[in-house]
Amino acid sequence: MSVEVNNETDWIIDPKVFADLGVWVMDQMRVSAQSDLSILFVDPEPIAELHERWMSLQGPTDVMSFPMDELRPGDDRALTEGCLGDIVICPWVAAQQAAAAGHSTMEEMLLLTIHGILHLLGYDHGTPEQERQMFGLQRQLLLTFFALRQGTSWIALVPDGAPDALAAYEERHGTDRQLGH
Structure with a gap:
């Protein structure tokens, strides 16, 4: 499995942690080892532009996903193979x-x-049943990942003196945001 992690922000983020998580989650979901995933960390302005363009919602959001090959989780008999897609996350x-x-x-x-x-x-989490299923699974995956890596310390922080990109965005565009992804 190939997980590419890029950080276009001032945040100090260890790409290995996110690459390891991506590989582990894809393995748990029975996605083929031949599959690829990209994770990109961006400031509020770029994610707000993506949010407006692809979701017709204003302002920055937390995460957006852009599927490539329409993969689905594999089962015990088959692994799903292909390019999973891109994830864009705003640390702010x-x-x-x-x-x-x-x-x-x-x-x-x-x-x-x-x-x-x-x-x-x-x-997806468009209906209460879908939300229960998706959020339950993501919680289970996260807690298991933490349990497997007990004692590991991870940090994500903004260096001292770095400008607050979310505050700058809100100063230019206002604080009205429509969350959704």
Whole structure:
């Protein structure tokens, strides 16, 4: 499995953690080892542009998924093979959500990575039943990933003196946002 991680923000993010998570989740979901995934971390402005263009919703969001080969989870007999797609994550929005939820930004970004992968595999949360299924699975995957890596310390932070890109975005465009992905 190939997981490419790129960071176009000022945030200090260890790409290996997200590559390892991507490989592990794809393995758990029975996606072929021949499959590819891309994870991109961006500032509020680029994700807001994607959000408007692809979802017709204003403002930055936390995560967006762009499937390539319409892969679905494999079963015990078959592995799903192909290019899974791209996940775009905004650490600034993740940090805001993490603070509101009472956990770390890193935990939020790992959760968003799993959430994005599940979307790429066809999961959705448009109905209460779909939401229960998808959110239950992403919680199970995240907790298992944490349990397997007990004692590992992960950080995601903005270097001292780096500008607050979300505050700058809101100053230019206002604070009205339509979350959705």
